[in-house]
Amino acid sequence: MTTAGEQQGPIRIDTLGDWRRSDYCGALRASDIGRELLLMGWVAGRRDHGGIVFIDLRDRTGIVQIVLDPDDSPVAHERAHALRSEYVVAVKGKLTARPEETRNPALPTGEVELRVSEIRVLSTSRVLPFPLDDETEANEAVRLKHRFLDLRRPRLTSNLMARHRATTAVRSYLDGKGFIDVETPILTRSTPEGARDYLVPSRVNPGMVYALPQSPQLFKQILMVSGFDRYYQIVRCFRDEDLRADRQPEFTQIDIEMSFVGQEDVMALTEGLLVAGAKAIGAPVPETPFPRMQYDEAMRRFGTDRPDTRFGLEIVELSDLMRESKARILQSAVERGGIVAGILAEEGKQLSRRELDELVAWVQTLGAGGLAWIRAAEDGWQSPLAKFFDEGEREKICERTGLRTGGVLFLVAGPRTHALQVLGQLRLRLGHMLKRIPEGQWNYLWVTDFPLLEYNLEAKRLSAVHHPFTAPKDEDLERLGTEPESVKAQAYDVVLNGTELGGGSIRIHRPDVQAKLFEALGIDETQQRQQFGFLLDALSFGAPPHGGIALGLDRLCMLWLGESSIRDVIAFPKTQKASDPMSEAPSAPNAAQLRELGLRFVVRE
């Protein structure tokens, strides 16, 4: 950038006048040759030969080549020298076939070009802070500060247009199935459990706050009680938790609830919706019904409740073989009620000693006791634990896991759930390292039969795995009071390639069952009234059996479009610190605002 570049230059800005666009740039084809056109767009590139000038004109549909030839119009040609990147221009002219040898097969519009008879310069541009091509990936902070420019990049433009097609298809699909789009409040009340809330102080109720919804859960259930029967909403949700590549503080859910249905009905509907969405966005259309897997099996084989089933490297348990082992670390884990389990990498030979050491160190950062490995080399086992295993044990281990020469077996010992989760993460990492994850495969999967409750170590009480309105399986109902942790929920998650797309459940519609669940959760009657009174009221006035699901629209679009960050399918996303470099949100409130709200900030040490 130079000072000269900051000047707008002597170029004259024209008015739009009565000019109106006749066509979009990206749609022009050989069939349009001969037409008189009026195009409007941004200067995406300029090749000025002095005697003849080529302009790449871009709008949201694509790029078409514009030719400014003094033989066509000396005036337009003369003005073309002053054009710069991202100037906005309108051009009038005739669409012609490009001379045979100058066609550009890389461009959908490469067979044609517009020969300009008249040009209007509608707007100029400062020099760009970063190039707008799809190749150079500028620093995210710079991109977000100038999001209006970032969004001009063809990839982001087409991502947002594709997202629009998906949401349109979803609305049309749900409308066709008789669903009613109903809006629910953004200013609502905080509910306990779940994520941290974003709070909004109420001016007219000093000392009181609203919470932004983490999801419209209670409202959609109430709509069922009200008899709407089938509800949907494409709705913003807010969770004040730390961000990830696939997580934003505000995100969009496709929220669905329906009455007089069971789990299978919701799942079938969801599959149809995903088919419609995938079709509209141009992603491979999944086959239905999707495969199913019970939660217990997912944990046992994949160490997670959202397994990526595109590759093997499954978990194998070895606890029974280690009960008597001389390898104390492994043996004692079993003795204490934990497990020993492993993952076999058949092609583990390609992992260097250094990579193995890095894996061991990495697993330790996950909070696991440690990671042991056994490398089956030509001349015997190489392993920190090798000396502890006799011939018989080695044979059994090989038999159980399939370990053979060239392979590496990874072992983790510890409390069951934790060991499995660590292995689940190790599995993903190995999948990447060994390039085992196939591109172009789309494994949709239902995970079912979640436990209803789990023991929360921090809170020292049971908490809901899904949420406290999830119905237990009918046959498990009576165990709610006696063995609550054995009760399964009528809950289901849909997973794509190891990413959770969404989840739902059949809800509790009977006040007596809901009360039992609150009891199991240790929420007393006063708290119940205070926190969920309105839902309990609603359930007591004739609630239909109902259930639903919520799907993460941003994540869906991200996966469907092959993006690795949710930010690239959201027009105005936030950084990892939940800030927006463009608008500079969040910002400090001024004194008058604080006074009016009756707030005072206390500086945290």
Added chain:
RNA sequence: GGGGUCGUAGCUCAGCUGGUUAGAGCGCCGGCCUGUCACGCCGGAGGUCGCGAGUUCGAGCCUCGUCGGCCCCGCCA
């Protein structure tokens, strides 16, 4: 709350073991150029090495702190 990584020209990045005047490509500015499409050729401008302390004769490079981007753990019913 924690771990990792990055921050040098508008952008992407190089910069050795701490040592003279901090480089490249692209972009930008000026000139030339009638079939380019990553146009080409000639010339030029452009730097708070994120910021602040410290060590040192000397810091882009070492130390500490801090700010910011990204990835991950915890967290996200």
